[in-house]
Amino acid sequence: MKILLIAGARPNFVKIAPLYKAFLQYPDMHPRIVHTGQHSDYQMSGIFFRQLDIPQPHYFLGIAQGSPTMQTAEIMSAFERVVNAEMPDWVVVVGDVTSTLACALVAAHMRIPLAHVEAGLRSRDRTMPEEMNRILTDAISDQLFATEEAAVRNLLAENIDPHRIHLVGNVMIDSLVRFCGWIGDCSAGKHSRISGGRYLLITMHRPANVDQEEGLRKIAGMLEMLGSHWEIVFVMHPRTMRNAAAFGLDFSQIAGVTILPPQGYVEFLGLMQHAVVVITDSGGVQEETTFLGIPCITLRNSTERPVTVTCGTNHLLPDFDAQKVWDTIEKVLSRTSEDAKIPPLWDGNTAQRIVRILREKCINP
Ligand code: UDP
Numbered sequence: 001m002k003i004l005l006i007a008g009a010r011p012n013f014v015k016i017a018p019l020y021k022a023f024l025q026y027p028d029m030h031p032r033i034v035h036t037g038q039h040s041d042y043q044m045s046g047i048f049f050r051q052l053d054i055p056q057p058h059y060f061l062g063i064a065q066g067s068p069t070m071q072t073a074e075i076m077s078a079f080e081r082v083v084n085a086e087m088p089d090w091v092v093v094v095g096d097v098t099s100t101l102a103c104a105l106v107a108a109h110m111r112i113p114l115a116h117v118e119a120g121l122r123s124r125d126r127t128m129p130e131e132m133n134r135i136l137t138d139a140i141s142d143q144l145f146a147t148e149e150a151a152v153r154n155l156l157a158e159n160i161d162p163h164r165i166h167l168v169g170n171v172m173i174d175s176l177v178r179f180c181g182w183i184g185d186c187s188a189g190k191h192s193r194i195s196g197g198r199y200l201l202i203t204m205h206r207p208a209n210v211d212q213e214e215g216l217r218k219i220a221g222m223l224e225m226l227g228s229h230w231e232i233v234f235v236m237h238p239r240t241m242r243n244a245a246a247f248g249l250d251f252s253q254i255a256g257v258t259i260l261p262p263q264g265y266v267e268f269l270g271l272m273q274h275a276v277v278v279i280t281d282s283g284g285v286q287e288e289t290t291f292l293g294i295p296c297i298t299l300r301n302s303t304e305r306p307v308t309v310t311c312g313t314n315h316l317l318p319d320f321d322a323q324k325v326w327d328t329i330e331k332v333l334s335r336t337s338e339d340a341k342i343p344p345l346w347d348g349n350t351a352q353r354i355v356r357i358l359r360e361k362c363i364n365p
Contacts, residue, residue, distance in 0.1 A: 001362055002088040003031045007057070008038035008075070008099025011172070011284045013048035014265060015094040015117060018174035018351035020054050025352075026359065032058040034082055036075045036099040044238065047264040052175060068098050068129055075102035083110050089362055093137060094118055094171070096130040096283075101137050108140040115358060117171055119144035120151025121283075121304035127208070130283070134304070143361060145354050147287075148307040148343055168353040169345030172284050173291050177348030179269055199258075200230045200329070201275035205237035209281050209299060213247045216240075220249055222279075222322040226329070227256030233271060235260045277329050286314045291342055295332040297325060313340045 003023055007016045016033065023031035035057035039045045049056060061078040063071055075098065083091070083106055091107035093100045094117040107114040119138050123131050138144055138155060146152045147170040155165050202223075209215045226232055234257055236244075241261075244251060252259045263271065269288070272278055278289050278296045286305050289296035290312025298308075299320040308314035315328055345353075 001026075001029045001090070001359070002086055003029065003090045003092055003358075004082065004086060004088045004103075005031050005033050006036070006079075006091065006093045006099055006103040007033060008036035009095075009097045010039050010044050010048065010262075011282075012094050012097060012099070013045065013052060013054075014175045014284065015171045016092075017048075017052035017054045018171050018178070019092065019094075019117065019354065022351035022355040026355070029355070029359065032086065032088075034059040034079065034103070035061065036071075036079070036103070037062045038071065038097060038099050041238075043262045043264070051265045071098050072102040072105075075099055076106050079103050079106045080110070083107070083112060088112055090115055090358055092117060092358075093141075096121070096133045096137070098129070098133065101133040104137045104140055113142045113361075114140065115143040115145065115354070116141040117145045117354060118147055120146045120153075120155040120165070121148075122151075122154045123300075123302045123304040125302050129207070131304070143358065145350075145357075147346075147350075148305070150306045166354075166357055167345065168357070169347060169350035170287060170343075171350045171354070172287055173346040174348050174351050175265075176269065176288055176291055179266060198231065198276045199233050199274075200226060200277050200279060201271050202232060202234045202279045203237065203285060204279075204281050204299065205239050206281040206300065207239075208301075210237075210240045210243050213249075216244055216247055216249050218320065218322075220251060220254065222320070222325055223251055223254045223257050225322040225326055227254050230256060230276075230329075232257045233260060233275070234258070235263055235268065235271065237262060277332060279325065287312075287346075289313055290340065291346055293340060297328050297332075299325070307343045311341050311343050 005016045007013050020031050023029045059082050063074040090113050092115045093104050104114055116137050121134055125131055144165050145168045152165055152167050204210055236259055251257055278294055281300050286296055286298055286308045290308045296314045298314055298316050301318040303316050309316055317324055
């Protein structure tokens, strides 16, 4: 069995690593990693391959930066050549980025069985590019692997055949479980200012929050208010950095704020683990904080990962303003403990479940 595993952007690398390793446990299964190049610099890509201990991609499509439309077109034509050369038994896509949908479309056109890992998540906000990628990828996938019950319900409501839907847990948590034993030692101490400190960890990169000057000014206002009382570590995504620079905003001048560039996976896990509260708009970080039991405030109007709110440590804060964030932090910290649980099947064994199911489907289609 030949499997093409698709990755393009930072969260994808964290998700494909456990899948790649799970496929390798079977001598007759041959996974190949296809990296589209959506994120290609070392801090957003190479470091993840090194830390997660997966080989360099078998195919690197090297697509240029550009609009989602341009990137989709480029990925599709480059990936079609890979599929023609390999004729795989499965194409496996993860998550919700441009590469996910572009490669899914190619597999569907070429009638290669397609599996979507992290299927069924819905924010119900179609202004998010990721939401369109999720809906469209799910509509053309042959096997759909869900992280939580709500995702299964969403797929059923979209009339997807129940036999193709599998509630298997979360591959991102598989990676986390692997590192859990030693993240305690590895990171926060490297930055002496924050070692041992009680800091808030912030990461923001969704277009709705960081593409317009107004959103970035709101973030600056929040940093000013929180920085007057808390130590803040703001790990800046390249998109946020680029846009802040374009609007002439320098967050590093705000009292109490330490700006860090994008961190390696292990370093970022360490930063999360030592944070008092994490403030984010990232999808994966909502899940990882739930697993780690760290309170998380999500500055978005909706989340496609509701289990992190109903079961985990996530607090969704729509229409954010600084005062609301402040009040939520106070509320969260006044509790003696978060009444939170780890969602079912987020146990570190999800990739193995997925591979077992795909293998079975291949042997007994
Ligand atoms: N992450 C990281 N370094 C950072 C910020 C995030 O390694 O500086 C990890 C984070 O732990 C998670 C993944 O990147 O595993 C989430 O990626 P991102 O927030 O870019 O994407 P999203 O999950 O929002 O799609």
